[in-house]
Amino acid sequence: xxxxxxxxxxxxxxxxxxxxxxxxxxxxxxxxxxxxxxxxxxxxxxxxxxxxxxxxxxxxxxxxxxxxxxxxxxxxxxxxxxxxxxxxxxxxxxxxxxxxxxxxxxxxxxxxxxxxxxxxxxxxxxxxxxxxxxxxxxxxxxxxxxxxxxxxxxxxxxxxxxxxxxxxxxxxxxxxxxxxxxxxxxxxxxxxxxxxxxxxxxxxxxxxxxxx
Amino acid sequence: xxxxxxxxxxxxxxxxxxxxxxxxxxxxxxxxxxxxxxxxxxxxxxxxxxxxxxxxxxxxxxxxxxxxxxxxxxxxxxxxxxxxxxxxxxxxxxxxxxxxxxxxxxxxxxxxxxxxxxxxxxxxxxxxxxxxxxxxxxxxxxxxxxxxxxxxxxxxxxxxxxxxxxxxxxxxxxxxxxxxxxxxxxxxxxxxxxxxxxxxxxxxxxxxxxxxxxxxxxxxxxxxxxxxxxxxxxxxxxxxxxxxxxxxxxxxxxxxxxxxxxxxxxxxxxxxxxxxxxxxxxxxxxxxxxxxxxxxxxxxxxxxxxxxxxxxxxxxxxxxxxxxxxxxxxxxxxxxxxxxxxxxxxxxxxxxxxxxxxxxxxxxxxxxxxxxxxxxxxxxxxxxxxxxxxxxxxxxxxxxxxxxxxxxxxxxxx
Numbered sequence: 001x002x003x004x005x006x007x008x009x010x011x012x013x014x015x016x017x018x019x020x021x022x023x024x025x026x027x028x029x030x031x032x033x034x035x036x037x038x039x040x041x042x043x044x045x046x047x048x049x050x051x052x053x054x055x056x057x058x059x060x061x062x063x064x065x066x067x068x069x070x071x072x073x074x075x076x077x078x079x080x081x082x083x084x085x086x087x088x089x090x091x092x093x094x095x096x097x098x099x100x101x102x103x104x105x106x107x108x109x110x111x112x113x114x115x116x117x118x119x120x121x122x123x124x125x126x127x128x129x130x131x132x133x134x135x136x137x138x139x140x141x142x143x144x145x146x147x148x149x150x151x152x153x154x155x156x157x158x159x160x161x162x163x164x165x166x167x168x169x170x171x172x173x174x175x176x177x178x179x180x181x182x183x184x185x186x187x188x189x190x191x192x193x194x195x196x197x198x199x200x201x202x203x204x205x206x207x208x209x210x211x212x
Numbered sequence: 213x214x215x216x217x218x219x220x221x222x223x224x225x226x227x228x229x230x231x232x233x234x235x236x237x238x239x240x241x242x243x244x245x246x247x248x249x250x251x252x253x254x255x256x257x258x259x260x261x262x263x264x265x266x267x268x269x270x271x272x273x274x275x276x277x278x279x280x281x282x283x284x285x286x287x288x289x290x291x292x293x294x295x296x297x298x299x300x301x302x303x304x305x306x307x308x309x310x311x312x313x314x315x316x317x318x319x320x321x322x323x324x325x326x327x328x329x330x331x332x333x334x335x336x337x338x339x340x341x342x343x344x345x346x347x348x349x350x351x352x353x354x355x356x357x358x359x360x361x362x363x364x365x366x367x368x369x370x371x372x373x374x375x376x377x378x379x380x381x382x383x384x385x386x387x388x389x390x391x392x393x394x395x396x397x398x399x400x401x402x403x404x405x406x407x408x409x410x411x412x413x414x415x416x417x418x419x420x421x422x423x424x425x426x427x428x429x430x431x432x433x434x435x436x437x438x439x440x441x442x443x444x445x446x447x448x449x450x451x452x453x454x455x456x457x458x459x460x461x462x463x464x465x466x467x468x469x470x471x472x473x474x475x476x477x478x479x480x481x482x483x484x485x486x487x488x489x490x491x492x493x494x495x496x497x498x499x500x501x502x503x504x505x506x507x508x509x510x511x512x513x514x515x516x517x518x519x520x521x522x523x524x525x526x527x528x529x530x531x532x533x534x535x536x537x538x539x540x541x542x543x544x545x546x547x548x549x550x551x552x553x554x555x556x557x558x559x560x561x562x563x564x565x566x567x568x569x570x571x572x573x574x575x576x577x578x579x580x581x582x583x584x585x586x587x588x589x590x591x592x593x594x595x596x597x598x599x600x601x602x603x604x605x606x607x608x609x610x611x612x613x614x615x616x617x618x619x620x621x622x623x624x625x626x
Contacts, residue, residue, distance in 0.1 A: 001344040008353050011399055015361065018395045025388045026381070035380045038387045042377060046224055048622055207224075 033150075036135025040146070044070040051194070055179055056082045058186040070134075073177045085181030092148035092178055093187075095209045096137055099163075106149050107163035108137055113191055115159075117206040118143060124156040124164065131167060133177065138164055143210050148178055221375050221613050225621040227464075228612050238608060241601045248598020251591040252327045260330065262591045271569050273588040274328045277596050279411055279565035281317040282355065283439070284558060287447030288314020288362060289397075289404035294478075296397035305471045306451055308369050308616045313454055315362045316606050320599035322359055327595055347414040354407030361400045365393065369614055405440055412439025415568045422505040423512045424572040426497060434493045435568070441489065445482035446561040448475040449534075449554035456551050458611060464624060466617040469545070476550045480538025483557050487531035494523070515583040518571050526567065530560025 029038065044052070054065040055073070061082050071093045073079040091097045095114035098106040108131075110118060120141020130152055131137050137147035138156075151169035158164070179187055195205045218231040228234070255262045265272045291310040294300040303310075326332045339356075342349045371377060371386035409432065416426040416433025426433040452475040459466050498509040513520040537543045537553035544550045574584050588596070610616060 004344045004350070005342070008357065011357055011403065014395065014399055015357070015364070018392050019364070022385070022388045022392055025391075026384050029384045029388065030381075035384060038384055039380070041387070042372075042383060048225070048625055050625075 032130070032135070033132045036132040039136075040070060040134035054078070055183055055187070058190055059083070059183050060186070071177060072133075074174050079176065085183060087180030087184065089184070090148060090175050090178035090180050091184050091187070092133075092146060094134075094146035094148075095191075096145050096148050098148040098167075098175070098178065101166070105154060105166050105168045106151070108148060108165040108167055109159065109163045110145065111188070113188060113195070114145075114206070114209050117195075117203075117209065118145075119206070122158060122164070125153050127153055127156060129153050131165070140206075143206060145210060149173065149175070221373060223372075223374055223613070223615040223621075225625075226615070227624065229462075234608075234612060238605060241604045241608075244601035245598050245605065248594045248596070248601060251594025252598060254591050255327050255595060256330065256332065260328075262589060264587060264589045264592065268584050269570075269573050269586040271573060272586060273592045273596050274324045276566050276569045277599060278321045278325055278328075279569060280562045281321050281599070282408070282411065283443040283446050283561045283565065284450040285314045285317025285321075285447070286404060286408060286443035287451040288317075288365075289358070289400040290444045290447045291451065292365070292393075292397035293401040296394040297401070300474075302471060302474050305467045305617065305619050306455060306475070308614070308618070309455060309458075310447075310451055311362065311365045311369060312607055312610045312614075312616060313451060315359075315366050316603040318355060318359045318362055320603055322355060323602075324595060324599050347410040347417065350410045351407045351414070354403045354410065358400060358403040358407065361396050361403065364389070365396055365400070368393075369610075369616075372615055373613055404443075408440045408443045409436040412436050412568075415572060418572070421572050421575075421577060422502055422507050423575045423577075424568055425501065425505070426493065427501055434489075434496075438486065438490055438493060441482060441486040442561050442564060445479055445486045446557050447479075448482075449479040449538075449557040451475055452479070452554045453551065453558060454607075455617075456547065456554075458607075462611070464620060466620050466623070468619060468623070469547075471619075472547060472550055473541075473545055476538045476544035476554065479554065479557055480535055480544065483531060483560075484535040484539055487527060487535055490531065491527060494527070512571070512575050515575065516585075518567075518574065522563070522567060522571070526560060526563050530556050530563055534560070 029035065049066055052066045054062065054067050055071075056062050056078075057065050065078070067076075069076045089097050089099050091111060095111050096108060097111050098108050100106055109115075118140045120143065123139040125131060125136075125138060131147040131150065133148065133150045134146050136144045138145050145164075147165075147167075149167050149169050150173055151167040153165055154168050155166035156164065157166075191209065194208060215231050222228050229237075263272065288310045291303045291307055295303040295307050326335060329335075338349070338352050342353070368386045368389045371382045371389075377383045377386065412435035413433055415421075415424040416428060416435035418424050424435070426435050428434045428436060452472055455467055456472070502509040502512075510520075512518070513523065534553040534556040537549050538557075544553070570586065574586065576583055
């Protein structure tokens with residue numbers, strides 16, 4: 001009887017213990033930066049394999065490669081081996097872009113493709129809050145616009161001046177993960193081709209571009 | 213308007229039929245479920261005299277259903293074991309559907325068992341006053357624990373729903389739960405091996421029923437091992453069958469052809485092994501076990517309905533034939549062969565459980581005994597059909613709103 005019941009109590013203990021570990025980890029994951037990372041991980045895994053292609057495939061430098069780093073070239077060992085470009089506008093693969101102001105801040109806005117199709121009331125973050133790379137920068141209706149940079153929001157606007165957020169990046173912030181120069185044109189061509197399959201449905205296009 | 217709201221719950225990039233059409237698909241199953249729930253209510257309210265079971269046929273349609281769905285649901289633990297512990301990555305394509313199928317099978321089995329046993333308010337007695345000498349106690353403990361494990365495995369899938377994963381706390385929970393899935397896969401395999409075995413074992417230890425009694429290794433009769441092997445052989449076949457059926461009904465490609473090939477090969481190897489051991493076991497029973505009890509094995513096959521054809525069908529038609537098809541690469545790569553072979557494997561397991569449940573009890577064991585027959589009452593049949601309807605409903609809703617087949621989107625885009 002002892003062996004029989006002992007075996008089941010062991011099983012129950014393993015199950016309960018594992019759930020407790022999950023609960024503790026879940027609580028530790030409650031930090032906004034961690035939640036943003038998990039949301040991005042989930043969104044990225046939802047992409048079709050063709051849409052996960054490496055930026056260097058878009059420019060024709062390599063034939064085929066699926067990004068294993070969730071588009072974060074800062075931790076990619078391959079990225080430094082390929083051509084590096086310059087550009088004043090830096091594009092996130094979620095169609096937000098960042099422009100350096102020269103005063104220690106970035107203006108964050110949408111690229112032309114996204115601006116043409118995204119509608120809905122804006123929900124901007126509060127000034128003083130922090131946004132994270134791949135986390136929610138702001139919302140347009142029920143769509144999340146992903147942030148290209150990590151840093152403190154120092155100003156917000158409605159986009160009429162060409163920007164939505166002004167963000168002071170965190171110390172040592174690197175922008176290697178953002179597209180620039182000739183990469184942008186190649187990528188936008190690729191995205192335009194994806195959108196063209198949607199029969200001019202702006203809502204579907206917006207969802208496609210923002211990976212919603 | 214309804215359609216628009218409904219679309220927000222459908223996984224991104226997947227196409228599903230319009231909501232009214234979906235409702236019209238669900239309606240007959242809901243009606244069947246309602247009928248079955250009424251039948252089950254009558255059994256619980258007025259007792260087992262609503263059924264055609266009696267002192268001789270203490271096991272009937274419901275136990276046959278339990279044994280069959282538990283065997284068919286083995287695909288959940290077996291594919292989880294192969295994916296998370298043996299790292300057979302190709303099974304990722306069907307692991308979600310395996311979990312849903314497993315959950316449907318086990319929850320359905322437990323519900324029908326509660327109707328069969330009766331007094332559901334005293335269900336906890338099983339755990340508080342366990343008869344540790346009974347294999348059924350082990351089975352009850354195992355399937356209850358395993359249902360809890362299946363529920364835990366189903367939760368991350370539920371949280372992958374497009375709307376639910378917008379809730380950060382659910383997303384984080386799903387993410388963390390997913391990381392520990394190998395632990396649950398291991399626990400599930402441990403529990404499943406024991407209860408699948410014990411379900412077979414409880415027939416093998418019936419000394420008073422020489423048709424079922426088997427000798428074995430230590431305390432475990434051979435039926436213990438045969439039940440495990442037949443369940444893990446039928447599990448992949450049933451998954452292939454479910455996937456193919458859903459493909460037909462939804463007019464979509466859900467998995468690549470090589471996934472069917474993998475399932476077919478797994479099933480083929482295991483059915484081959486099972487049927488070889490079953491043949492050896494049957495020969496030992498015919499020549500040794502049964503005569504030792506004073507019965508010629510042939511005497512069990514002289515009764516109406518249960519002729520020797522049933523043994524031949526079980527071994528040849530539902531065993532050797534599908535094993536040969538599934539073990540032949542050219543045939544199993546062709547769905548016109550592979551799917552019927554999978555159906556034969558599933559039918560074989562169902563027939564095996566039917567024979568052990570019904571023929572065992574129908575066959576006379578004493579000189580003054582007569583061959584008894586049993587036909588389930590409408591209440592038993594209704595409760596049985598309720599489980600089928602419940603399975604179809606839960607699977608249909610899961611298929612519509614959850615990403616059951618990770619390859620579906622890629623396949624539809626291509």
